Amino acid sequence: MTRVLVVEDDPQLVRALVINMQARRYGVDAAPDGATALRLAAARQPDVVMLDLGLPDMDGVDVIRALRGRTRVPILVLSARQASEEKAAALDAGADDYITKPFSMDELLARLRAAVRRTEDVPLVPGTTLVETDGFTIDLLARKAVRAGRDVRLTPTEWHLLEILVTNPGRLVTQQHLLREVWGVSQRDRTNYLRVHMAQLRRKLEADPSHPRYLITEPGTGYRFEG
Amino acid sequence: MTRVLVVEDDPQLVRALVINMQARRYGVDAAPDGATALRLAAARQPDVVMLDLGLPDMDGVDVIRALRGRTRVPILVLSARQASEEKAAALDAGADDYITKPFSMDELLARLRAAVRRTEDVPLVPGTTLVETDGFTIDLLARKAVRAGRDVRLTPTEWHLLEILVTNPGRLVTQQHLLREVWGVSQRDRTNYLRVHMAQLRRKLEADPSHPRYLITEPGTGYRFEG
DNA sequence: CAAGGGGGTGACGAAGCTGTGACCGCCGAG
DNA sequence: CTCGGCGGTCACAGCTTCGTCACCCCCTTG
Numbered sequence: 001m002t003r004v005l006v007v008e009d010d011p012q013l014v015r016a017l018v019i020n021m022q023a024r025r026y027g028v029d030a031a032p033d034g035a036t037a038l039r040l041a042a043a044r045q046p047d048v049v050m051l052d053l054g055l056p057d058m059d060g061v062d063v064i065r066a067l068r069g070r071t072r073v074p075i076l077v078l079s080a081r082q083a084s085e086e087k088a089a090a091l092d093a094g095a096d097d098y099i100t101k102p103f104s105m106d107e108l109l110a111r112l113r114a115a116v117r118r119t120e121d122v123p124l125v126p127g128t129t130l131v132e133t134d135g136f137t138i139d140l141l142a143r144k145a146v147r148a149g150r151d152v153r154l155t156p157t158e159w160h161l162l163e164i165l166v167t168n169p170g171r172l173v174t175q176q177h178l179l180r181e182v183w184g185v186s187q188r189d190r191t192n193y194l195r196v197h198m199a200q201l202r203r204k205l206e207a208d209p210s211h212p213r214y215l216i217t218e219p220g221t222g223y224r225f226e227g
Numbered sequence: 228m229t230r231v232l233v234v235e236d237d238p239q240l241v242r243a244l245v246i247n248m249q250a251r252r253y254g255v256d257a258a259p260d261g262a263t264a265l266r267l268a269a270a271r272q273p274d275v276v277m278l279d280l281g282l283p284d285m286d287g288v289d290v291i292r293a294l295r296g297r298t299r300v301p302i303l304v305l306s307a308r309q310a311s312e313e314k315a316a317a318l319d320a321g322a323d324d325y326i327t328k329p330f331s332m333d334e335l336l337a338r339l340r341a342a343v344r345r346t347e348d349v350p351l352v353p354g355t356t357l358v359e360t361d362g363f364t365i366d367l368l369a370r371k372a373v374r375a376g377r378d379v380r381l382t383p384t385e386w387h388l389l390e391i392l393v394t395n396p397g398r399l400v401t402q403q404h405l406l407r408e409v410w411g412v413s414q415r416d417r418t419n420y421l422r423v424h425m426a427q428l429r430r431k432l433e434a435d436p437s438h439p440r441y442l443i444t445e446p447g448t449g450y451r452f453e454g
Numbered sequence: 455c456a457a458g459g460g461g462g463t464g465a466c467g468a469a470g471c472t473g474t475g476a477c478c479g480c481c482g483a484g
Numbered sequence: 485c486t487c488g489g490c491g492g493t494c495a496c497a498g499c500t501t502c503g504t505c506a507c508c509c510c511c512t513t514g
Contacts, residue, residue: 088337096341097324107325110315114323118345155460172370176347191501192463199503210503219470219501220383221370382471420473422491429492437492446490 002116003027005046007037007063008078009056017050020105021112034058038066046073048115053079053090061093068094069184074115078103094184131166133214133227136205138166145205152204157182157197162205165215165225174222198223228411229343230254232273234264234290235305236283244277247332248339252411261285265293273300275342280306280317288320295321301342305330358393360441360454363432365393372432379431384409384424389432392442392452401449425450 004021008014009032018028029044031037034055041049049067053060064075074096079086087098097111129141136147140163145152154162160182165173178194179185198217202209216224231248235241236259245255256271258264261282268276276294280287291302301323306313314325324338356368363374367390372379381389387409392400402418410420425444429436443451 084331084333084337087334091337091341094344096345098338104311106311107314110311110318111325114318117321118323157461170369170371174347193461195502195504196462199505202503217502218370221386384472418491419475423473423493426492426494444491 001025001027002048003029003044003046004112005037005040005044005049006030007032007034007049007055008052009033009054010052013052016105017108020109024109026112032056034060034063034066037063041067041071041073047119048112049073049075050112051075051077051095053077053081053086061089064090064093064095065184067184068180069182072181074119076108076111076115078108094180131169131227135207135214138162140166147205154201154204158201158204161194161197162201165223169225169227172218172222172224176222178222194223228252228254228408229275230256230271230273231339232264232267232271232276233257234259234261234276234282235279236260236281237279240279243332244335247336251336253339254407259283261287261290261293264290268294268298268300274346275339276300276302277339278302278304278322280304280308280313288316291317291320291322301346303335303338303342305335358396358454362434362441365389367393374432381428381431385428385431388421388424389428392450396452396454399445399449399451403449405449421450 002025004026006014006017006021006028008017008030011032014030014032018030021028029040029046031040034057037049037051037055040046051060051063055063060077060079064077067073067075075094077090077095077098078101079090079098080101081087082100090098096115099108099111129139131138131140136145136152138145143159145154145162161178164178164181175191175194176188179187179190183190183193198215199209202212202215206212206214214226216226218224229252231253233241233244233248233255235244235257238259241257241259245257248255256267256273258267261284264276264278264282267273278287278290282290287304287306291304294300294302302321304317304322304325305328306317306325307328308314309327317325323342326335326338356366358365358367363372363379365372370386372381372386372389388405391405391408402421403413403415405421406412406414406417410417425442426436429439429442433439433441441453443453445451
């Protein structure tokens with residue numbers, strides 16, 4: 001069943017959406033504000049987020065950024081604002097679609113189907129929970145890193161970075177991708193974040209941090225984990 | 228460079244789109260009707276298709292279906308029709324977005340960026356990810372080159388060049404095409420870029436760089452990868 | 455309130471990448 | 485044969501990017 005998270009503060013509209021989507025066999029959660037939305041997004045792992053930009057507690061674009069910092073779930077924005085700058089800001093923050101109110105339920109559902117269809121095409125990589133190298137061991141499930149028999153403490157940012165690299169063994173991961181996944185930014189001019197935190201990771205995991213064996217730099221493009 | 232195929236029969240609108248997109252460094256092809264669009268989509272392998280539903284020769288939804296039969300390239304529909312049934316039909320046929328005329332250029336470009344961004348994360352071509360020769364192996368997905376068991380380090384420019392040649396095995400790729408793709412220039416007087424970087428590629432990949440076996444020069448016209 | 459950790463910022467030397475021009479060899483035309 | 489066009493090779497300078505460090509702010513904790 002496809003799970004949808006509806007983020008909307010107008011209870012009447014929520015009701016209409018929930019009824020229509022449940023009738024089409026979607027599983028629906030609803031959040032009336034940004035804080036609840038972020039919590040529910042983490043807890044329920046929805047397949048799509050439907051987000052009203054006019055929330056009582058947070059700016060809608062900030063909600064998009066916060067979501068994009070953690071997940072790639074499709075985000076459909078609902079908004080009464082028609083200005084093209086608003087649309088561009090939301091889309092560039094990471095939204096997948098922007099629908100202006102009032103909208104027809106048919107159109108909304110069609111756009112929802114289109115968003116879901118896109119993610120279905122992408123087969124998820126079957127997850128191995130344990131990643132071992134000669135130098136260290138990463139347990140993705142337990143969220144634990146061990147090096148030379150000792151537990152290594154990793155900060156949330158470090159872990160997030162490492163997780164992405166390690167789940168794509170041997171593959172080059174672009175700077176852009178890492179920035180979007182970990183920091184939710186799409187700007188190319190923040191690669192210093194990457195440099196600093198990659199250095200930190202190497203210091204904690206590599207035997208010789210200045211000559212890394214597992215966390216490899218690909219100049220100008222990104223990083224790569226070699227298993 | 229991101230390649231966009233514009234399918235639109237109104238020459239004035241085509242002109243406006245082409246100017247705006249070229250200014251933002253997109254590579255643009257244009258087709259005035261459905262038949263041309265399908266031909267160009269096959270020939271040029273665009274990264275995005277921008278499709279007007281009101282074409283002189285075919286129904287727009289049929290064009291979407293025909294495209295979807297061959298490729299998963301993002302399709303942005305432009306249309307003067309506002310009816311939600313039209314939108315639902317186009318989206319369900321496989322379109323990724325539906326924009327009603329008149330639209331603002333800002334919004335269009337933002338939706339274009341959103342569509343392109345989605346595909347960047349998901350490297351397509353799941354089938355032909357590995358290119359092998361007697362001398363070396365190229366893994367397009369992992370972005371990795373191996374020769375004689377050793378990883379070969381390629382710079383972004385070298386990789387870009389190689390990728391284009393390797394994805395057109397046996398085919399001649401013109402100097403103009405390579406220059407446009409890698410450097411975004413259309414001048415023919417910059418072939419020295421090609422010479423230098425092709426030499427570099429041969430040095431890294433060929434057993435005997437001065438007598439290349441895989442990266443072949445076609446004097447006066449371009450280069451060719453022989454598999 | 456102080457201490458400490460996490461994370462962003464800016465500076466700086468080092469390393470890597472890329473365009474440029476000089477030079478050479480090849481080859482066909484005159 | 486000479487010449488000119490084309491392509492390959494090389495060294496180098498300028499720029500960009502990288503790793504590292506010191507420093508700051510902010511938040512949490514006690």
